[in-house]
Amino acid sequence: MNKYSHIDLRVNQLESVLPFYEKLLPELGFTRTFHSENWKVFAAEGELPSAAYFAITEDQEHKPNANLIGFWAKDQAEVDHIAKVVKESGGIINGGPRLFPISPTYYAVYFEDPCGNKYEIVHRLN
Template sequence: MLRLYDHIDLRVPSLRDAATFYEALLPALGFPRKVEVEGWLQYQSENETCGAFFGVTESTHHVANENRIAFQAASNAEVDRLADVAKRSGTRLVEGPMMYETGYYAVFFGDPCGNRFEVCHRW
């Protein structure tokens, strides 16, 4: 089956300010392999030949907007675990984790630069 996406390239105004957050969050989200790429903080999935990756780079004029990247979790407990990882890495939870409607449990948070994320479990 074709992957739904190949990679995410995210911009932050200060890579130094965001590094601790992403170094904790990305492995917990399923990108365990740190890949050395000049000017990037990049983590990849387990598949070494064509794995999905999430890269973060600095763009000093970047301004966070209302876009949000949402990740799927396998259970409500996994949403809770990832919410805890996000909190421990220095972010503020915006909302949740909580049940938003039947079959939809989620948490919303941002990175230190204002980029928005969600982790949700649907059933």
Template structure:
């Protein structure tokens, strides 16, 4: 079996309320490269460039009983300034920064921001050189 350079396909994400969370994702995900939309009544899909099914995507659906947990989705940043920009955007869009932005003791260059969407789903946006 040959591994692909980036084996990521998609994330099926559950939120408690489209009304509460879609404005957040409509601001955040395009900044992370998920610029194409493919929506249906049940799923709101934010995809990277390219055609489905080969494009990476976030598929968001509503489940009023959803309970966030300790799972975390991480994204790469080009540099520390981009981490700072995403941290500001998260606050502006209604998310919660839970730690950072700043250096973390994972490595000497590990610069990150940890945050949650309005429903409590966890994310990290990070830059590191080692």
């Protein structure tokens, strides 16, 4: 069983990063929205609260750090596609997409949102 439930993400300027997430998160399967005044919530298929979701709120004091959120890709083409979406949406590519020496089939892209939160999309066979 996948124990993943949700992410509560802080960003320092919600208005400036929301367009990035509005393009990226649906590509990752978070296709439904449940927004409120203080939270922008993107949910995967399924019934809440058991459906996975990604919630974003503004904290002007937020300082990005070395934490990294990783997502699986079904194949290398999906990794390439997400890298393209990141570039087109104002994100910063930090590495890849390419094979990394973590394993012979570890194909990934590392990137940041416009305020510096770090992510990885990876496909690997072993």
